[in-house]
Amino acid sequence: xxxxQERERATSPFHPDIMVAWNKGFEAGAKRQNELDTKIxxxxxESLEEIAGIxxxxxxxxxxxxxxxIQAKHQGR
Numbered sequence: 001x002x003x004x005q006e007r008e009r010a011t012s013p014f015h016p017d018i019m020v021a022w023n024k025g026f027e028a029g030a031k032r033q034n035e036l037d038t039k040i041x042x043x044x045x046e047s048l049e050e051i052a053g054i055x056x057x058x059x060x061x062x063x064x065x066x067x068x069x070i071q072a073k074h075q076g077r
Contacts, residue, residue, distance in 0.1 A: 041066075 045066060048059035 045063050048054050048062055049056060054062070
């Protein structure tokens with residue numbers, strides 16, 4: 001009987017206040033991950049010429065293609 005009472009008093013993971021806090025944390029984490037992913041991608045794009053066989057012209061084509069792709073995905077939201 002005592003265990004049943006303890007379970008009933010335990011906070012549900014679906015309690016509205018907990019879910020608000022969970023969602024805020026999730027959104028903050030997702031935002032930070034997006035920032036880090038963007039930083040890594042920009043660093044990679046800046047270093048394309050360091051890859052064997054990629055010169056300035058090809059690197060610029062890749063950067064242009066990436067920018068067009070990102071713009072198209074952003075507009076498609």
